[in-house]
Amino acid sequence: MERKGGRPLPIYDSPPAQVIAPTGGSNMASSKRKSDTLRLKALTLCAVVAAITLYASYVPLVSTSTRDRQSAQRLPLAAQDILRQCASRRAVPGPPADFRERERSDRFEPGTRPTLIKNATLWTGARNGSEIVYGDIFLDKGLVRGIGYIPEVLYADRETDVVDAHGGWVTPGIVDIHTHLGVISAPVTAGAFDFSSAHGPVVPWMRSIDGFNTHDDAIALAVAGGGQAFMVKLRKTSMRTPTSMLIEPPYTLNGSTPDPNLPARWRHLKYVVFYVLHPIFGTKIDHGWYRQACGESPRAYGNRMDTMWSFRSAYEEARKLRDAQDMFCARAEAGLWNEIQGQDYPEDLRWEALVDVLRGRVKVSTHCYEPVDLDGIVRLTQEFKFPIASFHHAHEAYLVPDVLKNTYGGIPTLALFADSSRFKREAYRGSKFAPRILADHGFPVAMKSDHPVLISRYLMFEAQQAHYHGLPPHLALAAVTSVPAAAAGLSHRIGILREGADADVVLWDSHPLQLGATPRKVWIDGILQVGNDTDHIVVGPGKTAAEWQDPPDVPDFTTEREADIKWDGLAPLTSNRTVAGRVAFQNVKEVFLRQSGDSAGLSHHQFDEAAMTHVIVDRGRVSCVGPVCEGEGRNAEVRIDLRGGTIAPGMIAYGSALGIEEIQAEPSTGDGTRYDPLASDVPKILGDVGAVVRVEDALIFQTRNALVAHRAGVTYATTSFVRSPVFLRDQFMGGLSATFRTGAPHALDRTAIIKPVTALHVSIGRAPPISFTPNAASLSTQIATLRHLLLDGEDTRTQTGDWFKKAAEGAIPLVVEVSSADIMATLIRLKSEVEEKRGTYMRMVFSRATEAHRIAEEIAHAKIGVILTPSRQFPWSWDDRRILAGPPLTNDTALAALIKHGVTVGLGTWEACHVPLTRFDVGWAILESNNWINKRQAYELVSTNLEKMLDLEGWIGDMGDLVAYEGGSALDFTSKPIAIVSPARQLVEIL
Numbered sequence: 001m002e003r004k005g006g007r008p009l010p011i012y013d014s015p016p017a018q019v020i021a022p023t024g025g026s027n028m029a030s031s032k033r034k035s036d037t038l039r040l041k042a043l044t045l046c047a048v049v050a051a052i053t054l055y056a057s058y059v060p061l062v063s064t065s066t067r068d069r070q071s072a073q074r075l076p077l078a079a080q081d082i083l084r085q086c087a088s089r090r091a092v093p094g095p096p097a098d099f100r101e102r103e104r105s106d107r108f109e110p111g112t113r114p115t116l117i118k119n120a121t122l123w124t125g126a127r128n129g130s131e132i133v134y135g136d137i138f139l140d141k142g143l144v145r146g147i148g149y150i151p152e153v154l155y156a157d158r159e160t161d162v163v164d165a166h167g168g169w170v171t172p173g174i175v176d177i178h179t180h181l182g183v184i185s186a187p188v189t190a191g192a193f194d195f196s197s198a199h200g201p202v203v204p205w206m207r208s209i210d211g212f213n214t215h216d217d218a219i220a221l222a223v224a225g226g227g228q229a230f231m232v233k234l235r236k237t238s239m240r241t242p243t244s245m246l247i248e249p250p251y252t253l254n255g256s257t258p259d260p261n262l263p264a265r266w267r268h269l270k271y272v273v274f275y276v277l278h279p280i281f282g283t284k285i286d287h288g289w290y291r292q293a294c295g296e297s298p299r300a301y302g303n304r305m306d307t308m309w310s311f312r313s314a315y316e317e318a319r320k321l322r323d324a325q326d327m328f329c330a331r332a333e334a335g336l337w338n339e340i341q342g343q344d345y346p347e348d349l350r351w352e353a354l355v356d357v358l359r360g361r362v363k364v365s366t367h368c369y370e371p372v373d374l375d376g377i378v379r380l381t382q383e384f385k386f387p388i389a390s391f392h393h394a395h396e397a398y399l400v401p402d403v404l405k406n407t408y409g410g411i412p413t414l415a416l417f418a419d420s421s422r423f424k425r426e427a428y429r430g431s432k433f434a435p436r437i438l439a440d441h442g443f444p445v446a447m448k449s450d451h452p453v454l455i456s457r458y459l460m461f462e463a464q465q466a467h468y469h470g471l472p473p474h475l476a477l478a479a480v481t482s483v484p485a486a487a488a489g490l491s492h493r494i495g496i497l498r499e500g501a502d503a504d505v506v507l508w509d510s511h512p513l514q515l516g517a518t519p520r521k522v523w524i525d526g527i528l529q530v531g532n533d534t535d536h537i538v539v540g541p542g543k544t545a546a547e548w549q550d551p552p553d554v555p556d557f558t559t560e561r562e563a564d565i566k567w568d569g570l571a572p573l574t575s576n577r578t579v580a581g582r583v584a585f586q587n588v589k590e591v592f593l594r595q596s597g598d599s600a601g602l603s604h605h606q607f608d609e610a611a612m613t614h615v616i617v618d619r620g621r622v623s624c625v626g627p628v629c630e631g632e633g634r635n636a637e638v639r640i641d642l643r644g645g646t647i648a649p650g651m652i653a654y655g656s657a658l659g660i661e662e663i664q665a666e667p668s669t670g671d672g673t674r675y676d677p678l679a680s681d682v683p684k685i686l687g688d689v690g691a692v693v694r695v696e697d698a699l700i701f702q703t704r705n706a707l708v709a710h711r712a713g714v715t716y717a718t719t720s721f722v723r724s725p726v727f728l729r730d731q732f733m734g735g736l737s738a739t740f741r742t743g744a745p746h747a748l749d750r751t752a753i754i755k756p757v758t759a760l761h762v763s764i765g766r767a768p769p770i771s772f773t774p775n776a777a778s779l780s781t782q783i784a785t786l787r788h789l790l791l792d793g794e795d796t797r798t799q800t801g802d803w804f805k806k807a808a809e810g811a812i813p814l815v816v817e818v819s820s821a822d823i824m825a826t827l828i829r830l831k832s833e834v835e836e837k838r839g840t841y842m843r844m845v846f847s848r849a850t851e852a853h854r855i856a857e858e859i860a861h862a863k864i865g866v867i868l869t870p871s872r873q874f875p876w877s878w879d880d881r882r883i884l885a886g887p888p889l890t891n892d893t894a895l896a897a898l899i900k901h902g903v904t905v906g907l908g909t910w911e912a913c914h915v916p917l918t919r920f921d922v923g924w925a926i927l928e929s930n931n932w933i934n935k936r937q938a939y940e941l942v943s944t945n946l947e948k949m950l951d952l953e954g955w956i957g958d959m960g961d962l963v964a965y966e967g968g969s970a971l972d973f974t975s976k977p978i979a980i981v982s983p984a985r986q987l988v989e990i991l
């Protein structure tokens with residue numbers, strides 16, 4: 001897992017039972033650990049090392065020949081076993097030749113009825129993803145048994161479930177090549193957090209199957225996203241065990257003896273990858289799915305040179321072991337038993353997986369970002385002569401394709417995020433166009449979730465973004481199905497629809513590359529997992545128009561793509577040109593404007609005859625909208641054709657560190673560590689026991705994240721100090737947020753800071769599952785502290801006293817980061833207690849607010865606003881566990897439930913690098929709510945509603961920026977922002 005939080009991770013404080021490091025690396029493991037102060041008491045996996053003892057007993061076999069007594073060979077009793085073992089070294093993994101003729105799947109659950117899906121548009125994955133078959137698909141005995149025309153005789157006399165797809169898209173289930181599902185479980189608890197080892201940068205003996213939690217809530221959610229995770233089929237089996245969820249496990253793992261007549265199976269962990277967590281671990285092996293990390297992740301064990309040495313020394317151990325085996329076998333196979341008398345087949349459980357890597361029998365995946373590391377690993381493959389199945393993350397691979405082409409054994413697959421750049425230094429130069437650039441170079445490109453870094457349920461969104469940024473549709477779909485399946489050596493079974501495969505099958509409500517595409521039905525092993533009609537879940541209303549069944553008509557990004565290559569990923573982000581005079585936008589389809597006046601929302605104008613419609617802007621202000629303005633456009637300084645595009649308000653980012661740090665994982669680019677008054681003493685010189693500090697004092701302008709957000713139509717941000725580390729809780733005091741313009745050059749620019757002190761923030765929740773802060777105050781202590789502060793507890797001459805008094809009086813919004821409905825209920829009671837005792841009215845807002853939907857009515861009644869952060873929910877922690885998952889699992893979403901009860905709702909984002917996706921989050925929210933909200937309401941979620949809750953009304957208002965999108969709607973994949981209209985700056989900025 002690539003952790004994005006800014007804090008160091010917990011480090012085990014108990015010494016590992018046994019530290020096994022490669023030769024020369026034994027001290028690396030402990031050096032950095034000493035410097036980490038955060039500790040975790042947890043059980044660690046012990047590396048139990050044993051030597052395989054074969055047959056030690058040899059008995060002399062006396063030759064019956066009397067003339068050759070001298071050369072009598074002593075044939076060991078186990079000679080047959082030894083010869084078989086030696087022969088198996090040469091076995092090439094792969095399916096048996098007659099695999100496609102099999103009649104039933106090894107995973108078939110007896111009693112499962114056949115299923116016929118009629119009238120489907122079948123994306124099969126064949127022919128590099130370009131094959132589409134219109135017709136039917138027949139599933140029987142856990143297998144795909146027919147595609148296209150299905151003769152009635154196959155199913156007529158049998159009890160068959162028939163589903164009419166009405167021409168809808170059917171694809172294989174999604175294959176996620178990099179996820180921590182089951183080992184970092186949801187909700188996260190200390191008891192099911194089995195992803196880590198403290199045993200060194202190279203631990204090829206570890207098996208993730210030994211930590212797989214079948215109760216992970218994310219499993220059912222992932223199925224609702226369209227399929228199966230890598231190497232585990234995400235169907236709870238009748239046996240209820242992790243082992244029974246594996247697909248095609250090595251014979252030895254499931255207890256069956258290898259059948260000498262069958263080909264070997266790939267030693268890949270048919271299983272979720274269990275893997276490095278920055279910064280503790282360098283390398284893991286999951287039963288043969290060998291993952292090695294380079295670059296920053298293994299630095300807990302030393303620097304980059306140390307990492308490469310630990311790889312080289314480990315491979316050297318493996319090479320020696322392999323050569324010893326080969327020598328032993330050469331003698332056995334030559335019948336020279338005397339020469340190996342008393343010896344066992346050389347074996348070492350620690351290194352046997354790496355020996356298989358050297359024998360080319362393991363799918364190796366490698367986590368690497370930068371040229372220095374990619375180059376180093378490629379050299380390693382040449383030195384030890386082993387192939388690599390896939391490079392993961394690889395944010396800079398697009399800059400060095402020729403290096404990767406030199407990988408021993410052929411070109412690897414690249415498993416990428418659609419973007420997620422800039423969260424760490426190694427990802428800083430990442431490009432949204434990397435999937436397209438690498439595909440142009442002939443690399444197979446896969447998209448992966450790194451769940452829970454991205455939620456694996458939403459893996460298709462990564463493919464959608466890759467497509468938006470230029471990856472052709474057939475390769476975008478292949479990137480989450482056939483390509484990762486092939487990289488895992490499993491394309492005879494999954495990621496592809498063909499006869500004899502046991503691929504999962506998904507019926508979608510639209511083309512899968514459309515934003516918000518949702519599975520109507522999902523089958524695993526022919527068993528319906530999602531979308532039983534008896535559940536009465538409504539999926540995809542309003543998607544009847546034909547265009548929903550095609551991939552979106554995406555903009556052209558050739559210029560931007562070439563710029564990323566030219567500038568090594570750091571293309572300039574400041575605007576090309578500003579226009580102070582008259583600008584005429586032509587061919588505008590939709591316009592959303594902020595209305596003047598208090599508590600006003602947005603107005604929405606839609607024009608049928610887009611070609612005729614003009615929007616005239618004078619000195620950055622809209623002066624005329626509609627077909628009537630054509631005449632006024634004639635004397636414009638600049639005319640811009642929006643080609644049926646949209647003009648909409650600049651959005652507001654809430655909830656990330658946008659504007660107070662450059663790179664999340666690099667503390668030197670941010671504000672630094674804050675004091676936590678509930679965990680440590682504040683220096684007396686501050687004169688303020690609460691240490692209430694201001695974001696205003698820590699703002700950095702022109703970070704790449706802020707400039708990218710600006711160019712993506714998010715022109716404002718309200719940033720507090722509260723971070724939402726995924727399964728944790730931030731410290732109590734979140735300080736005073738500031739609202740600023742994301743495109744501003746510096747704090748002294750006249751229009752840079754919108755409202756220097758916007759709201760007071762606190763974070764309240766149960767103790768985190770993994771104790772990052774060993775002295776974390778209890779929930780009741782936090783509530784008691786808040787009560788004390790709001791009821792006049794501190795001297796108003798201190799910052800803490802002053803700002804909490806203002807919050808109690810409603811002079812500043814109090815934003816509480818909170819997940820659990822029970823805690824929200826306590827806060828509602830506290831609010832009325834304070835208001836009653838002080839005779840005031842508080843402006844309270846809940847952010848994060850995962851479980852708010854459970855008490856929506858009470859929240860509305862208490863006049864509390866809610867900023868759902870992030871917009872799509874996931875059961876991160878115990879406090880977050882009762883989510884509304886939305887279609888196809890529930891009809892309602894949290895957003896829809898809150899709006900139905902009259903709650904004022906906004907949407908937020910955790911990661912600064914995901915802020916540019918805000919408009920897609922908003923568009924998706926409309927679709928997920930089954931069109932229960934309209935576009936105008938959706939824009940309000942990230943503009944005027946946030947302004948209301950954060951008391952920004954009048955601070956932005958009708959001087960607010962507008963963004964012009966060329967091509968189509970701003971809320972889907974058909975447009976891109978090309979200009980920003982800025983009344984406050986009295987100009988139009990051309991992007």
Ligand SMILES: *[C@@H]1O[C@H](CO)[C@@H](O)[C@H](O)[C@H]1NC(C)=O
Nearest residue numbers: 118119120135165166167168
């Ligand atoms: C398939 O479904 C589409 C859409 O409902 C329909 O127009 C078409 O007639 C159907 N074709 C067949 C062969 O049933």
Ligand SMILES: *[C@@H]1O[C@H](CO)[C@@H](O)[C@H](O)[C@H]1NC(C)=O
Nearest residue numbers: 161527528529532533534535
């Ligand atoms: C749907 O669920 C009902 C009730 O549990 C069950 O009887 C039926 O077989 C299911 N249908 C399918 C197609 O699995």
